[in-house]
Amino acid sequence: MPDTFVQRVPLGQTLLIDADDTLWENNIYFERAIVSFISLLNHHAYSPDEIRHHLNACERETIRQRGYGLKSFRQSLVNCFEQLSPEPVSQQTHEQISSFADAIATQEIELLPGVADTLSTLTTRHRIILVTKGDDWEQRDKLERSGLKPYFHEIEVLPEKHSEAYLTLRDRHCCEAASTWMIGNSPKSDVNPALEAGLNAIFIPHDNTWMLEHEELLPPPSSQAFLQLPAFPHLAHYF
Template identity: 50%
Template sequence: MSYTLFIDADDTLWENNIYFEQTTEDFINFLNHSSLSPEEVQALLNDVERQMGYGFANFTKSLIEVYKQLSERPVSDSDIEQIQAFGTQLANNPIEIIEGVQDTLADLSHRHQLILLTKGHAEEQHLKIERSGLADYFEHTLVVPEKHPEAYNQLVTEFQLDVAHTWMIGNSPRSDINAARAAGLNTVYIPHSHTWTLEMQEVIVDGPSRHLTLKSFSELREHF
């Protein structure tokens, strides 16, 4: 049987959040706050990120805002330049394809309709898709501002899909699994040890749609 498989990108097809985590660690060391723990600084950064939005540029803005709020010394131009350098380095990190992804996509693309579905800053995400070399395995590559049930419903209507034969595959409980299930799609959860904190939720598998939890992307070939 042929299915439509929506497949997430960041931390499903290629590594992403490990680079943000390293940049955050570099930033916290640079801030070097005398009383706040790294966890407390991270918590404030999470709150600011919720307001700023996705992408390298917005993440850099979040770092600058947190630095201005927490710096124990006057904020200098050189301080801001250093933080901007963190963001530039983040944007220039290589695209590291997760093990087994390319072979699995090559196999699945012969039997199913594959649609890459990611969220975030459109220009940044399209550039990552191009740099990944994986675009040819997908019939469509889509970037949406947010993955919520309404977005999934809209895509089901746009592509005239039967939700019973449509799956969303990804590593983010909030955006890839729970939101898709709320729209009636089947789901495949592939946990990643470095999934972004703001994407973590309890996976909700109630309802009539089907659900799988797999250990690796390669295992998809055993089910599809």
């Protein structure tokens, strides 16, 4: 979808910025873990695509019960293995499955290109609030390790990102809808619900966005602004 404007907006906007796969790499590590998991399962009755489809269903159910985060992901792997494995799952296999999630927990934070410099510029012009979802401790730990925390005026870790959550967040931080922008890589969690809540939105696609975050982009209402940018540093051209 093309840019809707090309001139820089006034100073003093509120920028709500997503974290995973917007500021730093995240889903690529989960994808690597899933490849290892499918190899471990080595199922002869199901193709890798069929296993992945079943794992997606397990993840949806686990998230519904336990929320997002590595504990939920680990449980989804275990559930999927137990449901598809023709043999009982041994303690050793459980430990091996857990190691896939543990490897993600110790992964160094890899910032996406230009993120630190861009945030350094934006934080002098606008109010910046980190708005992510997941396990509160995990997300705050990643932010701390990223070195980006000083650029944010506020931090919000939500259990889910839907229109009601954005409305609550708007009220809690006294955001003016017309000057508030949600920025992220997920149509499902960042763009569409923010537009539904009356905010502006900026979509920055990522090649490895989690498939459970895929969703068709909604057309923005005429009273709201929408912008699609190829990379995070382009924000400095508009803000």
